[in-house]
Amino acid sequence: MNIIITIAITAFLVLYAGLFKARKALLPLTLTGLLVALGFVAYSWNNPTTYYTMMRVDNFALAFSALSILGTFFIFLLTDRYFAEGSDNVAEYFTLILFALTGIMMMVSYQNMSMLFIGVEIMSVSLYILAGIRKLNFASNEASLKYFLMGAFSTGFLLFGITLVYGATGSFDLTVIQQYLVNNVHSVSPLFYPGVILIMIGLCFKVGAAPFHFWVPDVYEGSPTLIMTFMSTIVKTAGFAAFLRLFAGAFEPLHDFWAPALVVIVVVTLCVGNITALFQKNFKRMLAYSSISHAGYLLFSLVVLTVNSASNVLVYATAYTFASIIAFGVLILVKQKTGSDQIDSFNGLGKRNPLAAIVLTVAMLSLAGIPLTAGFVGKYLMFLNVMEDYQTILVIIAILNALIGFYYYFKVIVAVWFIDGQDIVLNPSFLYKIVLILSAIVTLLLGVYPSLILNLI
Amino acid sequence: MELLILIFLPLVGALITAAIAKQNASKTIALAFSILTLAATISVLCKFTPDASMQFVVNYPWIQQLGINFHAGIDGISIITIILTNILVPLIVLSTFKHVYKNANAFYALILFMQSGLLLVFTALDGFLFYIGWEAALIPIYFICAMWGGKDRIKINMKFFVYTIAGSLFMLLGIIYLYLQNPANNFDINAFYALNLDSHQQGWVFWAFFIAFAIKMPIFPFHTWQPDTYTAAPAPGTMLLSGIMLKMGIYGVIRWLLPVVPQGVQDWAYLAMILSIIGIIYASVIAFTQKDAKRLVAYSSIAHVGLIAAGIFASYSLGSGGIQGLQGVMVQMLSHGINVVGLFFVLDIISSRLHTNKIEELGGLAKVAPQLAITFLIIVLGTVALPGTNGFIGEFLLLFSVYNYNAWMGAIAGLTIILGAVYMFRMYQKVMLGTTNDLTITFTDIKGTEKIVLYTICVLIIVMGVYPKAVLQLSEASVQHLLEQVNQKLTGLN
Numbered sequence: 038m039n040i041i042i043t044i045a046i047t048a049f050l051v052l053y054a055g056l057f058k059a060r061k062a063l064l065p066l067t068l069t070g071l072l073v074a075l076g077f078v079a080y081s082w083n084n085p086t087t088y089y090t091m092m093r094v095d096n097f098a099l100a101f102s103a104l105s106i107l108g109t110f111f112i113f114l115l116t117d118r119y120f121a122e123g124s125d126n127v128a129e130y131f132t133l134i135l136f137a138l139t140g141i142m143m144m145v146s147y148q149n150m151s152m153l154f155i156g157v158e159i160m161s162v163s164l165y166i167l168a169g170i171r172k173l174n175f176a177s178n179e180a181s182l183k184y185f186l187m188g189a190f191s192t193g194f195l196l197f198g199i200t201l202v203y204g205a206t207g208s209f210d211l212t213v214i215q216q217y218l219v220n221n222v223h224s225v226s227p228l229f230y231p232g233v234i235l236i237m238i239g240l241c242f243k244v245g246a247a248p249f250h251f252w253v254p255d256v257y258e259g260s261p262t263l264i265m266t267f268m269s270t271i272v273k274t275a276g277f278a279a280f281l282r283l284f285a286g287a288f289e290p291l292h293d294f295w296a297p298a299l300v301v302i303v304v305v306t307l308c309v310g311n312i313t314a315l316f317q318k319n320f321k322r323m324l325a326y327s328s329i330s331h332a333g334y335l336l337f338s339l340v341v342l343t344v345n346s347a348s349n350v351l352v353y354a355t356a357y358t359f360a361s362i363i364a365f366g367v368l369i370l371v372k373q374k375t376g377s378d379q380i381d382s383f384n385g386l387g388k389r390n391p392l393a394a395i396v397l398t399v400a401m402l403s404l405a406g407i408p409l410t411a412g413f414v415g416k417y418l419m420f421l422n423v424m425e426d427y428q429t430i431l432v433i434i435a436i437l438n439a440l441i442g443f444y445y446y447f448k449v450i451v452a453v454w455f456i457d458g459q460d461i462v463l464n465p466s467f468l469y470k471i472v473l474i475l476s477a478i479v480t481l482l483l484g485v486y487p488s489l490i491l492n493l494i
Numbered sequence: 495m496e497l498l499i500l501i502f503l504p505l506v507g508a509l510i511t512a513a514i515a516k517q518n519a520s521k522t523i524a525l526a527f528s529i530l531t532l533a534a535t536i537s538v539l540c541k542f543t544p545d546a547s548m549q550f551v552v553n554y555p556w557i558q559q560l561g562i563n564f565h566a567g568i569d570g571i572s573i574i575t576i577i578l579t580n581i582l583v584p585l586i587v588l589s590t591f592k593h594v595y596k597n598a599n600a601f602y603a604l605i606l607f608m609q610s611g612l613l614l615v616f617t618a619l620d621g622f623l624f625y626i627g628w629e630a631a632l633i634p635i636y637f638i639c640a641m642w643g644g645k646d647r648i649k650i651n652m653k654f655f656v657y658t659i660a661g662s663l664f665m666l667l668g669i670i671y672l673y674l675q676n677p678a679n680n681f682d683i684n685a686f687y688a689l690n691l692d693s694h695q696q697g698w699v700f701w702a703f704f705i706a707f708a709i710k711m712p713i714f715p716f717h718t719w720q721p722d723t724y725t726a727a728p729a730p731g732t733m734l735l736s737g738i739m740l741k742m743g744i745y746g747v748i749r750w751l752l753p754v755v756p757q758g759v760q761d762w763a764y765l766a767m768i769l770s771i772i773g774i775i776y777a778s779v780i781a782f783t784q785k786d787a788k789r790l791v792a793y794s795s796i797a798h799v800g801l802i803a804a805g806i807f808a809s810y811s812l813g814s815g816g817i818q819g820l821q822g823v824m825v826q827m828l829s830h831g832i833n834v835v836g837l838f839f840v841l842d843i844i845s846s847r848l849h850t851n852k853i854e855e856l857g858g859l860a861k862v863a864p865q866l867a868i869t870f871l872i873i874v875l876g877t878v879a880l881p882g883t884n885g886f887i888g889e890f891l892l893l894f895s896v897y898n899y900n901a902w903m904g905a906i907a908g909l910t911i912i913l914g915a916v917y918m919f920r921m922y923q924k925v926m927l928g929t930t931n932d933l934t935i936t937f938t939d940i941k942g943t944e945k946i947v948l949y950t951i952c953v954l955i956i957v958m959g960v961y962p963k964a965v966l967q968l969s970e971a972s973v974q975h976l977l978e979q980v981n982q983k984l985t986g987l988n
Contacts, residue, residue, distance in 0.1 A: 407629060407633060408630065409626065421673075424671065425674060436660075436664065440659065443655070444656060451640070454637070486557070488558060
């Protein structure tokens with residue numbers, strides 16, 4: 038609870054600092070707030086608390102909170118020199134990201150479905166605005182509108198599902214719902230089934246799983262890169278944490294019912310995401326489609342539920358988050374110099390900018406899932422998870438998709454190292470260098486010694 | 495401890511090389527580290543006792559939660575591949591001394607990094623570790639070939655990369671499957687050996703592994719990446735690929751396929767034999783028609799590897815009588831590696847001076863470069879397996895076991911060896927003999943580091959040809975032990 042309060046208070050302080058034109062104070066203030074929140078996470082570790090049956094802050098919630106806060110911290114560091122001198126809505130940017138983070142904290146620790154809904158809404162409303170924060174930019178407006186319409190639509194599904202489940206069980210509380218299912222295995226109310234499916238659809242919208250993914254590429258492409266980074270990493274992770282709490286927790290007794298539907302979603306998501314990413318020439322769009330495919334791999338953890346499902350998602354999400362932060366960080370730098378976010382604009386980057394090129398290569402190798410990077414450990418855990426149930430066909434589909442993935446991630450590596458291009462020189466600021474190097478170190482460290490976060494939860 | 499030094503010394507060298515961005519310094523450092531590794535190998539070799547046991551074993555927990563250990567060791571089979579790797583890498587590094595590569599520090603760092611990966615493959619006793627080494631050797635060679643390669647390098651190497659990694663992902667699937675079957679929940683190779691899978695399961699695991707190994711070697715019809723990749727790669731890349739990397743596939747079959755799924759191998763050995771034999775014929779015929787000498791050697795390599803693969807499966811099917819065949823595989827791995835590196839180096843010397851490897855544009859080089867002529871001749875003789883050279887004993891043992899398995903197959907394989915001699919000599923004749931033309935008259939003879947490399951290779955060819963026992967006795971006990979292990983498991987099943 039103190040984590041949520043800290044972040045919310047920070048958000049308000051930042052807003053007021055913006056009001057008084059204290060622009061220099063914004064970043065330090067935000068970072069301090071996030072550090073305090075991280076401190077609270079560390080303080081509450083191994084010390085689960087429950088707040089009036091509404092929220093349950095256990096190690097699961099804390100681990101995902103820590104990842105989200107840390108990721109957001111890095112993204113805030115990337116705001117250095119991101120805004121042009123004199124742009125006036127920086128404080129709003131910061132505040133809205135912090136508000137979204139508050140919602141995310143609720144999504145990872147809810148114990149009651151009403152809190153899930155509130156968390157999702159707090160996060161989504163902030164993101165609707167953030168997507169369209171460039172008022173005069175046509176694409177940004179389109180992104181915002183699209184995101185809002187689709188988001189509102191999906192929230193409708195989610196809410197309808199919650200209502201049906203409430204109708205069947207008479208409660209929003211996850212433990213009560215689970216108890217209901219355990220007690221009435223053979224006589225579950227017919228209302229419950231459509232409820233589960235509708236909630237699944239609603240959450241699939243949020244995490245961008247096919248066939249509910251149509252908003253993803255357009256919204257990601259139209260939004261400011263910084264916001265896209267936040268959406269495709271932190272928001273997605275939060276969506277999966279929410280997914281897990283509900284489906285690996287409360288709905289677990291009904292696994293046989295909803296797992297087949299999920300398998301279909303996984304297969305469609307993997308294929309759509311990867312095959313479409315293959316044809317993208319725009320780096321942002323490629324990463325958008327690749328993020329869809331990563332959602333597919335992450336859903337593996339729900340196809341076969343084991344004691345390690347949550348931990349596997351944490352590892353995968355950590356790998357994915359840090360690799361994406363590198364990719365977007367380098368994209369921001371390149372775009373500042375060339376004004377383009379096509380893959381071509383990375384041509385010849387390796388010649389003059391070894392640091393950016395090397396970290397970007399590490400990120401791409403990790404996203405592709407090459408051994409000795411964190412991404413491989415994540416994929417390996419997912420494959421292992423599904424193999425334990427001998428769903429060999431599913432794993433073979435995943436392997437074929439991983440191969441497609443190699444192809445398009447390596448397109449970036451090829452552009453960076455092997456193709457000659459314009460001789461641009463990026464001058465990453467000190468903070469950028471820190472973010473890029475730290476993320477690369479985390480990626481390699483977790484790839485070589487994943488025991489650090491395995492079985493954390 | 496020695497083993498850890500052996501595996502990680504090149505990696506340390508790679509990091510140091512990468513950090514120092516000077517053309518000559520990185521060359522020297524890379525050479526120094528590869529020679530240090532060779533020295534470490536020699537000290538290991540001195541302490542090595544040629545019996546069937548695993549020696550220098552290290553076993554540390556690595557990722558305990560997933561049952562993954564850093565478990566590695568050396569036996570008579572590993573030691574051959576380790577010697578091969580650590581003799582060839584210094585020679586390959588030395589062979590580049592006349593070239594100037596841009597970003598030389600990255601180039602040499604990648605070579606050393608790859609060496610670590612290869613050594614990991616050849617010593618790993620943990621399935622997961624084996625897989626890690628397998629990929630750790632692939633990534634650097636991809637970068638070497640795609641960054642410093644020739645025409646169409648990007649497209650060709652993407653094909654190479656996707657091809658090989660497709661195979662290795664299926665192998666990973668097989669490894670995970672074995673892990674799940676293992677009640678001890680780890681990747682230990684001895685636990686894998688002890689598994690009792692039925693023949694249906696063994697068949698699937700066989701294919702999961704076999705495809706990865708077949709792509710790496712390559713065996714027909716998984717070879718289509720190979721000629722283009724060899725041709726487009728920079729000379730040291732070609733040498734690494736053909737000299738050492740394809741031995742990963744052969745080693746994998748011997749270490750991970752035969753003893754783990756003997757029943758699966760038994761069921762599919764005939765098909766694997768047929769594929770290998772087809773590969774020998776096919777590659778020989780195509781090699782015959784090649785106009786580019788580098789491509790010719792690439793195809794001849796497919797033919798040679800086909801014979802090695804056929805020899806493995808033949809000697810496996812012969813039971814304990816197959817020891818000669820597997821011993822032949824051991825010797826031939828070493829010989830083929832040394833010879834093919836020699837061949838590619840000679841072609842590199844020619845193309846770096848004359849900018850062509852087209853056979854018909856060359857001729858009469860022996861007149862202007864007598865030293866090159868004699869060393870090249872010795873290497874060609876080794877390749878065509880003339881008695882007294884290193885190629886002879888290996889091919890003899892291999893053909894012998896293929897013949898024992900099936901006389902027809904033996905006859906076909908034997909005929910293609912003759913064909914091999916014909917096209918190799920024809921190439922030698924057209925390139926080295928005859929009259930010089932306007933281009934080749936400008937050729938200068940080998941000198942300096944080129945001499946060192948080629949003479950070393952020639953000495954190795956002759957010494958191994960005259961006294962192959964030195965190699966044979968290293969691996970004999972381990973090979974015998976392996977075949978006994980396989981037979982025990984097979985009879986236990988039946």
